[in-house]
Amino acid sequence: xxxxxxxxxxxxxxxxxxxxxxxxxxxxxxxxxxxxxxxxxxxxxxxxxxxxxxxxxxxxxxxxxxxxxxxxxxxxxxxxxxxxxxxxxxxxxxxxxxxxxxxxxxxxxxxxxxxxxxxxxxxxxxxxxxxxxxxxxxxxxxxxxxxxxxxxxxxxxxxxxxxxxxxxxxxxxxxxxxxxxxxxxxxxxxxxxxxxxxxxxxxxxxxxxxxxxxxxxxxxxxxxxxxxxxxxxxxxxxxxxxxxxxxxxxxxxxxxxxxxxxxxxxxxxxxxxxxxxxxxxxxxxxxxxxxxxxxxxxx
Numbered sequence: 001x002x003x004x005x006x007x008x009x010x011x012x013x014x015x016x017x018x019x020x021x022x023x024x025x026x027x028x029x030x031x032x033x034x035x036x037x038x039x040x041x042x043x044x045x046x047x048x049x050x051x052x053x054x055x056x057x058x059x060x061x062x063x064x065x066x067x068x069x070x071x072x073x074x075x076x077x078x079x080x081x082x083x084x085x086x087x088x089x090x091x092x093x094x095x096x097x098x099x100x101x102x103x104x105x106x107x108x109x110x111x112x113x114x115x116x117x118x119x120x121x122x123x124x125x126x127x128x129x130x131x132x133x134x135x136x137x138x139x140x141x142x143x144x145x146x147x148x149x150x151x152x153x154x155x156x157x158x159x160x161x162x163x164x165x166x167x168x169x170x171x172x173x174x175x176x177x178x179x180x181x182x183x184x185x186x187x188x189x190x191x192x193x194x195x196x197x198x199x200x201x202x203x204x205x206x207x208x209x210x211x212x213x214x215x216x217x218x219x220x221x222x223x224x225x226x227x228x229x230x231x232x233x234x235x236x237x238x239x240x241x242x243x244x245x246x247x248x249x250x251x252x253x254x255x256x257x258x259x260x261x262x263x264x265x266x267x268x269x270x271x272x273x274x275x276x277x278x279x280x281x282x283x284x285x286x287x288x289x290x291x292x293x294x295x296x297x298x299x
Contacts, residue, residue, distance in 0.1 A: 020051070020132060020171050027128045027175060038176055042241040044129040049243040050119060051132030057139040065143045069156035078153040092154050094213070096146065096162045101216040103145035104209040107138070114275045115250040116141055122246045124233040126198055131174040135247065166211045170194070180226070189214045192226045199230040200237070202293055205286045235286075 024044075031038045082092045107113030116137035123130050142163075149159045173194035180192045189210045197208040207224035210216050217223035240246060254270060261267040266279040276284040 019168070020128065021048075023171055024048075024128045024132070027177070030177060031127070034177075036176075038125065038127050039129070040125055043123055043125050044127075046241040046243045046246060047123060047129040047132040050247060051134065053136060053243065053247065054132075054134035054139065057136035061139040061143075065140075066156060066160070069143070069146075069150055069159065072147055073150045073153075073156050076151055076153040080153040082154045082158060092149070092158060093162050093165070095152070095154075096149055096159065097166055097210070097212045098216060099145050099148060100163070100166055100211040101209050101220075103142055104211065105222065106145070107141065108206050108209065109274050110272055111254060111275045111277065112271045113141065115254050118234060118250045119246045121198060121234050122238045124237060126174065126176055126195060126230070126232045128171065128174050130198070131171045133246075169212050174198075185214070185225075186218075187213060187215055193217075195230050196224050196226045198232050200233045200235050201228065201231050202235075202286075202289055203228075204230065205235065205290070 028039055028044075080088070082088045107117040116135040119135055120130075120133045123133060146159050146163060150156060170189070173189060173191050175191050176195070178191040181188075181190050184190055185192060189208070189212055193208045193210070193214050196204045199205070204224055207222055208214065208217050209222055214223065238246060238249060240249075257270045258267045261270055261279065269277055269279060274285050274287070276286065
């Protein structure tokens with residue numbers, strides 16, 4: 001079974017770029033046949049450039065991540081052969097998906113993480129090409145959140161393989177061609193659930209973090225159903241198709257805020273408080289704006 005998992009490494013994120021490009025061409029063809037306006041050439045080229053940049057980062061990080069994983073794995077609390085049965089492999093996948101939920105939530109709700117992740121949400125289009133948008137920094141941040149899987153004894157290769165499958169599952173979610181999928185909406189992440197996640201509508205912000213399963217969002221209060229037309233992108237739209245600007249604009253803004261913070265406490269606040277936080281308390285936090293929206297709606 002471990003040999004099988006090692007084989008899955010052949011579809012690690014670098015090689016998944018090829019799979020995603022095939023899906024991209026297929027959806028472009030379908031969109032053209034149906035005469036939908038789901039793609040814009042410059043936007044798609046920006047997404048492809050960012051995807052290649054991310055693939056290069058994954059390749060550079062791979063050796064360091066694997067060595068670190070093996071070092072951490074020696075401190076595992078349990079000696080369980082997670083490859084010994086289908087049930088244990090499924091359980092390991094569910095646990096990795098659970099960790100992905102918290103990773104995904106953290107990079108939305110902590111500004112340092114948002115600086116790394118915002119480029120994934122920067123497109124005002126929503127299509128398979130959007131899935132290509134990922135940050136070089138995520139190649140280094142995401143593995144940190146997989147440490148609990150190593151500590152319960154899951155083999156490092158298995159962790160990487162299952163995380164790769166989790167990423168692969170999420171590619172098909174980036175489409176507007178598929179509607180709601182009935183009962184699956186309650187358990188699985190679906191295109192409808194993930195469209196919400198990419199919405200800049202206030203009610204959709206910071207919602208539906210799940211990778212494969214949407215049950216984590218339902219359990220931890222971050223679920224939102226798609227019930228109004230989604231406006232894709234970020235709350236303060238980034239009107240550029242320059243992949244360099246799309247990748248680094250929030251890092252630049254974060255650096256500017258830290259330089260003018262005036263104290264270590266404020267600098268740490270800019271790093272680890274939610275996006276929109278301000279030292280004087282006059283920032284725009286998504287959760288506060290949503291609370292105000294709900295209060296207004298209840299009147």
